[in-house]
Amino acid sequence: MPTGSPFRSTPALTPTSIRASVPAQAGAAPHQRIGLLSTYPPKLCGLATFAAALEGALVRAGHRVDIVRIDDGFDDGVGEPGATPSRPTRVAATLVNGDAGSVRNAAAVLSRCDVAIVQHEYGIFGGADGAEVIDLLEAMDVPTIVVLHTVPRLPTSHQRWLLARITAIADRVVVMSRTAHERLTASYPVDPRAVVTIPHGASVPMFDAAADVEPRHAEHPQLLTWGLLGPGKGIEHMIEALSLVGDLDPMPRYTIAGVTHPKVFSAHGDEYRHALMEQSRALGVAGSITFDDTYRDLRALTRFVASSSLVVLPYDSHDQVTSGVLVDAIAAGRPVIATSFPHAVELLATGAGIVVPHADPVALADAIRLVMTDNDVLSSMVAEARRIAPSLSWASVADRYARLSDVLVRTAAAAAVAM
Numbered sequence: 001m002p003t004g005s006p007f008r009s010t011p012a013l014t015p016t017s018i019r020a021s022v023p024a025q026a027g028a029a030p031h032q033r034i035g036l037l038s039t040y041p042p043k044l045c046g047l048a049t050f051a052a053a054l055e056g057a058l059v060r061a062g063h064r065v066d067i068v069r070i071d072d073g074f075d076d077g078v079g080e081p082g083a084t085p086s087r088p089t090r091v092a093a094t095l096v097n098g099d100a101g102s103v104r105n106a107a108a109v110l111s112r113c114d115v116a117i118v119q120h121e122y123g124i125f126g127g128a129d130g131a132e133v134i135d136l137l138e139a140m141d142v143p144t145i146v147v148l149h150t151v152p153r154l155p156t157s158h159q160r161w162l163l164a165r166i167t168a169i170a171d172r173v174v175v176m177s178r179t180a181h182e183r184l185t186a187s188y189p190v191d192p193r194a195v196v197t198i199p200h201g202a203s204v205p206m207f208d209a210a211a212d213v214e215p216r217h218a219e220h221p222q223l224l225t226w227g228l229l230g231p232g233k234g235i236e237h238m239i240e241a242l243s244l245v246g247d248l249d250p251m252p253r254y255t256i257a258g259v260t261h262p263k264v265f266s267a268h269g270d271e272y273r274h275a276l277m278e279q280s281r282a283l284g285v286a287g288s289i290t291f292d293d294t295y296r297d298l299r300a301l302t303r304f305v306a307s308s309s310l311v312v313l314p315y316d317s318h319d320q321v322t323s324g325v326l327v328d329a330i331a332a333g334r335p336v337i338a339t340s341f342p343h344a345v346e347l348l349a350t351g352a353g354i355v356v357p358h359a360d361p362v363a364l365a366d367a368i369r370l371v372m373t374d375n376d377v378l379s380s381m382v383a384e385a386r387r388i389a390p391s392l393s394w395a396s397v398a399d400r401y402a403r404l405s406d407v408l409v410r411t412a413a414a415a416a417v418a419m
Contacts, residue, residue, distance in 0.1 A: 029402035032409065033064045035113035035142070037106065039124055040069040040091065044228060044262045046324050047119050047149060053201060053298060054117075055090065057398030066092040066113055068106045070124050095136070097126030107139035115143045115405040120166065121150055122159060129159050137169045143408035145401070146170040151180045153187075153319045164189045171408050174401075176200045179342040180321035196404060200324050201397035202331030203302040204389045220250045220288075221372050224308035224334075226257035226301075227325050230264035230272055234314035234339060234359065236279055241314075241364035243283040248372060254285075254312075257292040257304070305332040310371055313338040316358060320344075331389045335381035337367045352385040 038051035055065045067090045095106040110116040118137070126132040137144060146166055152159055167173050167190040174196050175181050185192040223242075225235060235256055242254050260270050273291065280286040296304055305311065311329035313336060320341040327347070329336050336353030338344035344355055354371070356363040371378050390396065 028061060029399065029406045031062045031064070032114045032402065032405055033066065033112075034058060034402075034405060035066045035068060035092075035110035035116035036119075037068045037095065037110060037116065037136075038070060038119035039072070040067055043069075044259070045124075046227075047121060047124065049298075050149075050200070050324060051119055053203070053394050054398055054401065057201065057394035058402065061395070061398055061402060063402060065090060066109065068093045068095055068109055070095045070097070072097055072124055097132060099126075100135070103132060103136050104139055107136050111141045113142060114409050115145065116140060117401065117405075118144060118146045118170070120146050120148050122162075129156070129162055131158075131162055134162070134165055134169070137166065143171045143405070143412050144169075145172050145174055145404065145408070147174045147176075148180065148184070149176075149322055151175060151184050151188075151321050153183060155188075160188060167191065167194055170194070171412075172196050172404060174198050174404075176322040177343050177346055179346050183321065198397060198400045198404070199392055200322055200327040201394035202324075202327045202389075202392045203298050204331045204393040205302055205306050205333070221248075221252040221309040222307065223252050223254040223310050223312055223368070224257065224305065225255070225312050225314070226305070228261040228264075229256070229258050229276075230261040232316045233272075234316045235276055237359055237361045238312055238314040238364060239276060239280050239283065239285065239289065240361035241368060242285045242288060244361060244365035245368055245372075246285070248369065251288055252309075252368065252372060253288050253290065255290045255292050255308075257294070259293045301328075302332060305329060305334060308334055310334065310368070311336045312364070312368075313344065314364060315339050315341055317341050318358065327392055330385045331392045333382055333386045333389060335371055335378060335385060337364065337371065347388075350384055350388070352381055352388060354381075 036051055036055055039045050039048040041048050041052050051067070055067065058065050069091050071094050093106050093109040094102070096102040118133070120133060122130045124130060137146070148163070151163070155163070163184070167188070172194055175184060176197070176199055178197065181195055181197045184190060185195055225233070225238060227233070229235070238254065242252065245252065256276065260273055264272065277286070277291065280289045305328055311334045313323065313326060313329075315338070318341060321343055323341070323343045326336065326338065326343055330347060330352055336344070336348060338348065338353060338355055339358045340355045344353070348355055354367045356367050371381070
């Protein structure tokens, strides 16, 4: 960013002052041209899915979105379950990691917009810990919002410096949970006034308020875990848990939906998936488990999740402050059993799910047994998930990004006039 840019010299707005200066919810934010830098379908990753969904919601609200797509060499044209097929007409440029000219071009394309939204994960940009993002941000001449998908609890010194530098350059950084906000502002040298919380979005189906909640879905309760597969998903603990609830009548069926993460596949092939299949055979539950690698677009995935009886997220991570799969499950009105990663502890605190210890098949089995045998517990969890769901809709989330963008654009324009 040039030294004289008005976008870096304006006084920071606190989240409270942002809310106060944004028009009432009854009126939509003015239509804007928004640049969006991210991985993008057919890329296999959660950020690509997030970007396509946010783009779609912004476009439906009347905004123009110019996509600058990050190419990190792992696109395979398949698409993660829930990803939206690529729409090349909206891809204005491609950022090729390690190419300084490409970085400058991406910055120039984004600077043609009213505001730029930059998705951030350490692994998607070039350089050590993705440090090329600094070059990009410094080259841009437009108000910038950086969306942090990861805030490490125990960062390396370079990761800590990098996140602090990103926060200093960007006009605002967005985190998606209270835990991420508290961690970033308490553990990193950042200005809290630059940090805004906007939840991860989800596709919210229409609910029939009068419909009964019945755990014996069809002939068997349907348990579901989905997303890209690889070590750390904790699915082996869930398979062992399933072997501990064999006395339930009817016996639950468990679907594991998704393909192996492309970076995992590149290094290790399908070893993790094959190990899970072998484990299910060894424990005698293979007949109750389905491995489903079907591609589903966002609409089909929403119906698929909503048709399950229970979503299980047995992740090994103690550090995850944002989970799009968790948000999708709650938005679909499904009860959730999850290990105690930070986002689950936060989002399920009001009763939409049950949090269990990590790597504890017995605790998982006990939670499954409770939800599958107690209609009052299940009904209460579903009701709370449905209460929360509207605030997580992509339309609601996109509106919050548009309003934040409008505040930054108006602030920058006022500062430019005053100079």
